[in-house]
Amino acid sequence: MxxxxxxADFWRRALVVLALLASAGVSxxxxxxxxxxxxxxxxxxxxxxxxxxxxxxxxxxxxxAGNMVRWVQSLEKGEINPRANIRPDTKIRVYDSDxxxxxxxxxxxxxxxxxxxxxxxxxxxxxxxxxxxxxxATKFSMLKILEGxxxxxxxxxxxxxxxxxxxxxxxxxxxQAPRPxxxxxxxxxxxPPK
Amino acid sequence: MSTWxxxxxxxxxxxxxxxxxxxxxxxxxxNRRAEKEGVRPVIFPHWFHRIxxxxxxxxxxxxxxxxxxxxxxxxxxxxxxxxxxACHNGDIAWAPDRCDLCHSGKRGLPTGIYGGHETGGxxxx
Numbered sequence: 001m002x003x004x005x006x007x008a009d010f011w012r013r014a015l016v017v018l019a020l021l022a023s024a025g026v027s028x029x030x031x032x033x034x035x036x037x038x039x040x041x042x043x044x045x046x047x048x049x050x051x052x053x054x055x056x057x058x059x060x061x062x063x064x065a066g067n068m069v070r071w072v073q074s075l076e077k078g079e080i081n082p083r084a085n086i087r088p089d090t091k092i093r094v095y096d097s098d099x100x101x102x103x104x105x106x107x108x109x110x111x112x113x114x115x116x117x118x119x120x121x122x123x124x125x126x127x128x129x130x131x132x133x134x135x136x137a138t139k140f141s142m143l144k145i146l147e148g149x150x151x152x153x154x155x156x157x158x159x160x161x162x163x164x165x166x167x168x169x170x171x172x173x174x175x176q177a178p179r180p181x182x183x184x185x186x187x188x189x190x191x192p193p194k
Numbered sequence: 195m196s197t198w199x200x201x202x203x204x205x206x207x208x209x210x211x212x213x214x215x216x217x218x219x220x221x222x223x224x225n226r227r228a229e230k231e232g233v234r235p236v237i238f239p240h241w242f243h244r245i246x247x248x249x250x251x252x253x254x255x256x257x258x259x260x261x262x263x264x265x266x267x268x269x270x271x272x273x274x275x276x277x278x279x280a281c282h283n284g285d286i287a288w289a290p291d292r293c294d295l296c297h298s299g300k301r302g303l304p305t306g307i308y309g310g311h312e313t314g315g316x317x318x319x
Contacts, residue, residue, distance in 0.1 A: 032216060039217045039299055039308055041234055046298035053218045056245055067219045067241050082248045086280060090255055120244075122254035153260050157307050158220035158240050 030068045031057055066160050072116045094118045099135055100171065108178070109171035217309035222262055225305045228297060231269075235299035247281075256280050262307045 031053035035042040053067075060079050061070040074080050084092045095118045101110040117126075130150055131138045138150075145152035146162060156162045172178040218241050225235035243252070252258045256277060258265050265277065272279035272290050281287045288295055 031218060037217045037221070037309075039221060039223055039237055039303060041298060041300045044234060044294060044298040046295045049295060050298070051242060053239075053241060057241060069241075071244065080245050082244060082246050083251060084248050085255060086247075086251055086286065087255055092250075120249045122250040125250065125253055125260065161219075 030054070063160070065164055071159070072119065075119060093123055095123065101140055102169070108166065108169040108176060109173060110168045111171050112168070219309045220307060221309045222307050223299055223303045223305055225299070225303055226263070226266070227268065228299075229301060233293060234297040234301060235303050235305075236296045237299045238296075263305050 032038075033052055033054070034040045034050055035047045040047060057067055057069050060074040061077065062068060063070045075082070084090075094115065096115040098114065099112040101112055103109060127133045130153060140150060144150050145155070148156065151168070152162065155168075160167060166179050218239060220240035222238040222240065223235050224238060228235045253260055258277065267277045269290065271277050272282060275283060278296070279290060282290055282296075
C-alpha cells in the first residue's frame with residue numbers, strides 16, 4: 001500500500017516536471033533573444049541596445065520556416081518598405097516573367113517567378129554567374145542546390161529553406177496531385193512546434 | 195534515491211536532449227580578422243537589414259559577394275565608406291566608432307552563416 005502511494009507520488013511529480021518543461025517549450029518565442037542565441041556574447045554592451053528579433057519579426061506575416069516571416073508577402077503588403085538603392089543613379093530593375101523548370105522530372109514543375117525575385121535582387125545577382133539568361137541553357141540539379149549552389153546560394157541560407165519543396169515545385173503535372181504526400185506540408189498560419 | 199530526485203534527474207536528462215539555443219536564420223559571424231585584432235567577432239543579422247534594405251543594395255550596389263567569407267575587407271575600408279561603411283557612416287546608420295554594436299559576438303566563433311532553421315545550411319558553409 002505504502003509502496004503504491006510512493007509510486008503514484010513519483011508519477012505525479014514527474015508529470016508536474018514534464019508539464020513545466022512543456023509549458024517552457026510552448027511559451028518560448030519563435031525568435032531567440034540575442035543574449036541566448038548562442039552567437040552573441042551575453043556580456044557585450046550591444047545586447048542592451050540592439051533590436052531583438054521578436055520585436056521586429058513578430059509583427060510581420062508569419063511563416064513556418066526560416067525567419068518565420070513570409071518576406072515577399074510582407075513586402076507586398078507594405079508591412080516593410082526596404083530601400084531598393086542607396087545611390088541615386090542606380091537603376092532599379094524589376095522583371096515580371098515566370099520560367100517553368102523541371103519539365104521532365106517526377107516532382108511538380110517548378111515555377112520560378114522573376115517578379116518576386118527582382119523585388120529583392122538585381123539581375124546581376126543571378127545572371128550570368130549562377131544561371132545563363134537564356135531559358136533552358138542552365139542544367140539544374142537538386143543535388144547542387146542542396147550543396148549551396150544555384151538556387152541554394154540563397155535558399156537554405158537566407159531565403160526560405162529547402163525543406164519547403166512545394167513552394168518551388170508548385171505546378172502539378174497532368175493527373176498529378178498538386179502536393180504529393182512526401183514531405184510534411186504545414187498549412188500557412190499554423191504555429192509550428194519549435 | 196527519493197522519488198523527487200528521480201524526477202529531477204529525469205528533468206535534467208530531458209533538458210540535455212532538448213535542442214541548443216540557436217541564432218536567427220541567416221545570421222552571419224565575421225571573424226576573419228576581428229579576434230586577432232583583439233575585438234569580438236562581428237554578428238551581421240540578415241533579418242534586421244532586410245527589413246530596411248533589399249538584397250540588391252548590398253549585393254549589387256555595394257558589391258558584397260553572396261558567399262560567407264568571400265568578402266575580404268578591413269575596418270579601414272568601412273571607415274573609407276566601402277562595404278558596411280556605405281551606410282554605417284553616422285548618416286544612414288551608426289558610425290564605425292560604435293565598435294561594440296557590430297563586434298558583439300562570442301569569442302572563438304568561426305566565420306560562417308548560422309541559424310539554419312531547418313536545413314542547417316549546406317555543409318560547405
